[in-house]
């Protein structure tokens with residue numbers, strides 16, 4: 247967590263938490279001063295007002311410190327939030343499947359919020375409470391050690407009294423809730439079937455039945471309320487006993503001359519604060535413990551490489567791959583290790599090839615695509631990309647462009663959707679738009695037209711064309727198309743397919759809906775079945 251914190255603001259918050267923690271000991275000491283003045287035989291009025299002014303002044307100063315402490319804490323939380331969110335944006339937190347998106351969004355709101363409030367803030371709350379305990383306790387002990395012990399012993403009983411009758415209260419509440427549930431079921435029956443009850447002249451019978459149910463729920467509520475009242479009574483009796491018994495000890499000590507009134511007031515006042523601060527520390531600790539799983543999750547998100555906005559991207563150059571070779575690739579998912587999805591797949595794809603992959607649903611086509619992109623490692627066998635010079639080329643995400651059934655469109659301008667914020671010349675953009683068949687659209691709307699969320703103001707075909715134009719602009723060497731045109735009407739799907747086939751990129755495509763004419767335009771068509779690839783046709787027209 248340290249890496250998300252701002253050291254300077256943390257240090258400022260710690261200092262201010264320590265200073266703010268001194269306000270209660272000072273407050274306690276002030277009360278003692280007033281009682282001390284009252285019980286002194288001869289005090290002049292000027293001294294009283296001077297003391298009042300001094301104490302009021304310091305109290306205001308503490309209020310200002312408290313304000314500063316809150317502001318510093320808010321600043322700390324804001325910086326932490328900024329840093330964590332920036333980090334998550336560039337970590338594998340963003341690499342999740344569609345089904346997990348709402349869970350991730352909920353992590354960004356609820357879980358991070360818990361970390362901010364129940365962990366980060368609590369650290370400083372604890373520092374402040376510890377300072378309060380140490381100084382208030384020292385002050386109380388300095389006044390009278392024995393009486394301090396008596397007060398603290400009694401005061402510590404009070405917070406636990408609600409627990410005495412908690413079990414009984416809970417049982418009564420559960421009983422009431424189950425009786426209410428029974429009454430609701432009964433009433434819902436009556437309301438839904440009122441006509442039937444009337445047709446069969448059964449209202450009187452229902453009243454008989456309902457009387458018992460209503461009585462049971464009303465009685466259960468009465469009993470619950472009585473138990474709450476009894477619990478409050480016990481708590482009040484314990485609280486009064488715990489308050490007055492130590493006061494009794496104090497009064498006796500004052501009468502016997504073993505203690506001044508001022509010391510008595512100090513000890514009494516201080517002990518309440520000590521117990522309160524102990525409770526604050528315990529509460530903060532339990533809140534911090536509850537946040538532990540969210541913090542553990544935060545630590546598990548690993549940074550993604552290459553997140554610098556200035557970094558270049560590998561365009562198809564000399565180091566571009568010339569061949570992709572899969573040799574005897576076997577793959578099983580970890581939760582089903584004895585049922586390999588791929589059982590020895592061999593595949594060779596040359597740069598610029600257009601390869602079509604078909605096969606029954608669930609046979610492993612998408613899995614194979616993940617393996618060749620390097621996002622899933624094969625269980626055995628090899629996947630190698632080689633350059634024209636025969637050198638190994640390490641596949642990186644920047645080598646690939648993906649086109650799936652759902653389009654990846656951003657809520658920004660058309661220009662941003664193509665460039666993703668990187669600078670390209672107008673000429674490069676126009677060329678990519680032309681290649682993807684988007685020139686007419688751009689001439690009508692302009693390159694800075696706003697695309698709404700999920701590309702809702704575009705047709706399915708336009709969304710696909712934008713994805714393709716993006717891939718062309720970035721000169722992706724390898725396009726992976728997984729049912730990319732499945733949701734389009736046949737004519738639009740056909741147009742998109744022709745753009746893909748005409749592109750210089752290597753294309754590996756999964757599609758079931760292609761016409762025989764289009765299928766023949768691919769360099770190779772493989773069928774995946776029972777974990778093996780079979781070459782169906784080779785060589786395009």
Ligand SMILES: Nc1ncnc2c1ncn2[C@@H]1O[C@H](COP(=O)(O)OP(=O)(O)OP(=O)(O)O)[C@@H](O)[C@H]1O
Nearest residue numbers: 579580581587605606607608609610611612613614
């Ligand atoms: N993450 C996963 N964990 C475990 N099993 C998986 C996982 N993803 C897919 N599978 C299983 O692996 C098999 C192949 O799935 P895959 O998605 O690769 O098939 P597909 O041929 O692309 O299917 P479709 O044509 O229906 O999209 C299926 O039986 C599927 O249930």
